[in-house]
Amino acid sequence: METAIQIILNSIVSGLLLSLVAIGFTYIFRTTRVFHLAHGGIYVTGAFACWWTLTKTNNWFIAIAFAIAVVAILIYLIEKTVYLPLNKKQSNQSISLIASMGLYVVIVNILALIFGNENKTIENSISGSYEIGNIILTKVQMIQTVIGIVATATFLIYLKLSKSNLALQAISDSETISKVFGINTNNERLKVFIAGSILSCIAAILKTLEVGIDPQAGMSITLTAAVVAILVSRMNVLLVIAFSIALTILQNSVEWFLDAQWKDGITFLLLLLVILFRTEGIISYNLRKDRA
């Protein structure tokens, strides 16, 4: 029983971090229709920027601010030079997927060239844990949980205050009609790319606290976030969080009862089944016939 509680507790924390990446991926995918695999590149760029600044300044505030600035500039350049021009040419999703794969390869190899392929850990990282019976919660997990919740809440408040949520839903339904109704679609695209990248950057920094970072670390979490995006199939932050935690519980259970290497296999088997038999995602609702 205690093992089950520990697995669930760990899964909630890891699931929250996954949900930060998945929220960004889902909003970007649903709004821009870009299957943004380069999100994995953005993730590791944020982590490396933070790690590098910490080694130079030993100041967390400067490190986090610098990492966020770096990912924001990087995604701005990517959107302006690659994704937006492809969107103007009305390229289909396969084209943007290929471009995204190319960008991912470039980013990861540049980082490997600069920092090397080995895992980088943050020195003087926070240690210690709290124990309730046999259940353990580390201080790093506490920090991950609190900052994860704050970041998600900030994103939700931003959506509410900026009224972007409605604009994003409109662009998701039809970009052309959104333009007719005066929505600056290019601006909204850029905002969702930057917001999604910042969430991913925060997740990467929190994960680096726990296990460190290497240039290849972004692909696995991005692919899992992509699975969440396909399963949820809607722009709903709370649903993305719920699915991220559920998927992490499944993965951790597989890791516990079978083997760590099976968890990706099981995750993607689930994706395959959903794509084949429920392409509209697990959570779907009946649209009126004239909207279906």
Next chain:
Amino acid sequence: MNYILHILVMLEIYIFLALSANQKIGLSGLLSLAQAVFYGVGAYASAIVITKFGFSYWLALPVAISACVITALVFSFIAGKVRELYFSLATLALQIIFFSVCYNWIPVTNGSYGISGISNPEIFGMKINTPLSFALFGGVVVSLVIGFYVWFLKTPISRLIQATRDDQIAVLSLGKNPNYYKRVSIILSAIIAGVAGSIYATYTTYIDPSSFTLDESILILSIVLIGGAGRIIGPITGAVIYILLPEVLKFLQMPDGIAANMRMILFGLLLVLIVRFKPKGIFGKFMIQ
């Protein structure tokens, strides 16, 4: 000299893989992210029957091809159910499942330790076990495949495969079944990649799951898209660029450690530039819209 011959053998293997991917992408318009699965199935099937059952290469080859055809049937079922991005995602899922199985099905694949001691092929009593003999053997087989494609691209079935790529409804209106032509194309692609896998396994005499990852599938796809899909010359050009790029970097006196990353940076950049400015690739005929 042996180094140049090794480069030549790897070039032949990548030409094989690029031609097989071109069959799916260029002729059928199916953007698969799992070409390394067929490569891996061919390699593992050959390695397993050679090392565990003592088969010769020439007996192992039909087994590898049969395994690839069975795998191709799974892919063609998917191609019949979903299209475009969702087909790509389904193949991505299959790629990761395949890697998981190779890594974890230890009694059969030996997991991360891989399979070693794969014997070399023999032809008329002569063992093919030197880089020169492998380069010649690979050259002959690649020539046969290129010759096959020169003939195949003029056949009615090839035109119907390309018609399925361009307009499924038009194919239906001719009373033909588009899924049948997709199936033929995927099976053909699988057989060629499977043969490449079996040659790779017997050339290196050792295989492990790290040769058949998603990265490898992305690489094969990039080779085709950079060279250009739909023609024979496109995939060959892509493979030549990929294999010779590190040699050019070495010529520029770049250290090996930097050259490996620089190769991938240049290749990724080339892929982005091709998609952005020349979507048909260098010599391509077909463009994914």
